[in-house]
Amino acid sequence: MNNLKYYILLATTAAIWGFQPVCVRWAEEFWTPETITAVLYIFLGIVLLMYAYHKEGKSALLISPRQFLLLLVMGLCGMALNNVLQFTAIKYTTITICTLMTGLTPCMTAIGAFFFLKERHGALVWLGIFISFLGVFTIVTKGSWRVLANSAFNVGDILSFASQVAWSCYSLLGIVAMRKMSPLTMSGWTGLLGGLIVLGWGICTDTFRLSALPAVPLLVFLYIVLFGGIFAIVSWNLGCRKVGPSIATIFFNILPIVGMLSGYLLFAEPIGTIQIFGAACTLLGVTLVTNHKYVEACFTKKRA
Numbered sequence: 520m521n522n523l524k525y526y527i528l529l530a531t532t533a534a535i536w537g538f539q540p541v542c543v544r545w546a547e548e549f550w551t552p553e554t555i556t557a558v559l560y561i562f563l564g565i566v567l568l569m570y571a572y573h574k575e576g577k578s579a580l581l582i583s584p585r586q587f588l589l590l591l592v593m594g595l596c597g598m599a600l601n602n603v604l605q606f607t608a609i610k611y612t613t614i615t616i617c618t619l620m621t622g623l624t625p626c627m628t629a630i631g632a633f634f635f636l637k638e639r640h641g642a643l644v645w646l647g648i649f650i651s652f653l654g655v656f657t658i659v660t661k662g663s664w665r666v667l668a669n670s671a672f673n674v675g676d677i678l679s680f681a682s683q684v685a686w687s688c689y690s691l692l693g694i695v696a697m698r699k700m701s702p703l704t705m706s707g708w709t710g711l712l713g714g715l716i717v718l719g720w721g722i723c724t725d726t727f728r729l730s731a732l733p734a735v736p737l738l739v740f741l742y743i744v745l746f747g748g749i750f751a752i753v754s755w756n757l758g759c760r761k762v763g764p765s766i767a768t769i770f771f772n773i774l775p776i777v778g779m780l781s782g783y784l785l786f787a788e789p790i791g792t793i794q795i796f797g798a799a800c801t802l803l804g805v806t807l808v809t810n811h812k813y814v815e816a817c818f819t820k821k822r823a
Contacts, residue, residue: 522761522762522809525757525761525762526762528754528758529758529762529767529770531754532750532751532754532758532770533770533771533772533774534777535750536751536777537773537775537776537778537781538778538781539743540778541781542739542742542743542747543555543743545735545736546732546739546740546743548736549730549732549736550728550730550732551721551726551728552603552606552726553603553606553721553724553727554721554726554727554729555740555743556599556714557714557718557721557727558714558729558740559740559744559747559748560594560598560710560711560713560714560717561710561714561715561718562714562744562748563706563707563710563711563714563744563749563752564707564708564709564710564711564712564714566707566749567707567710567749567752567753568580568704568707568708568711570703570707571704571707574703575701575703578704579700579701579703579704579707582700586696586699586700589692589696590696590705590708590709590712591712592688592692593688593692593693593705593709593712594710594711594713594714594715594716595712595716596686596688596689596692597685597686597688597689597690597693597713598689598709598710598712598713598716598717599713599716599717599720600681600685601682601683601685601686601689602682602717603717603720604679604681604682604685605678605682607675607678608675608676608678608682609679611673611674611675611676611678612675612676612678612679618655618775618778619656620682621655621683621771621772621774621775622651622655622772623652623683624683624686624768624771625648625652625765625769625771625772626648626652627687628687628765628768629644629645629648629764629765629768631687631691631764632691632764633765635691636691636694636763643807643808644765644766644807644808646807647769647803647804647805647808648769648804648808649804650800650801650803651769651772651801651803651804651805651808652772652804653800654797654798654799654800654801654804655772655775655797655801656797657794657796657797657800658775658798658801687764687768689709690759690764690767691764693705693709693756693759693760693764694759694760694763694764697756697759697760702753702756702760703753705756706752706756710752755767758770762809766809769804769808769809772801772804773801773802775801776798776801776802779794779798
């Protein structure tokens, strides 16, 4: 498989992001979500642009007004809106709804890629997306429709959905941006611009409150910066460019599995048989999407 190393990168990124809410929960005891997001992405953007300048020279910093506008919109969607809307949504809705909205991201991205990037996928890819979402649904609801039936529709659901739309837009626009710049440069610019947007929002709403962090929360934040930020963002954009946003976003559905395992290992939250079944469905869907060409080739040989 030519794309195996990119699948490993995307899966690792999804695993890191799946564990990140646990880290954010610890950091939020000292910093607001806006403070965490702004500091994270501004620092990430500066580090990546410095490294891009070292690797690529002045071309990493000299961008056209059109490229700047595109990167600004990407920073707004991927870093600012995605994070602020998600943090705000959780105040009004449940973790279950937010996780299910994340499970819809592959489908939304695939539809967007079909219309805007002219990506074409066969029935196996769409089947894999459906099976994977079914697995996510089973994990977060424990196989019971009553969980959704007992959840009243509210503004938080809309905000959570909008946050995933924003991330889908970021992933789709990234393909356009990376036609003329490297994933490293694009990640640096979008991180810096997105962080500055969140900083401005936090100052205007009095939600940006910077203070010294104790040792443990500081280490947790460094983990978020190094792994959930620098490594994950660059790996995500690199994977998106290589395999396409529709295939890349299917790895988002690994997040609930990592969250489930984190809850079990750190907080002794029980894992039932139905959730194991859901995890298996999710992984089956991911495997089907990433190996659809091989499966289609096998069927073609059998028919011949």
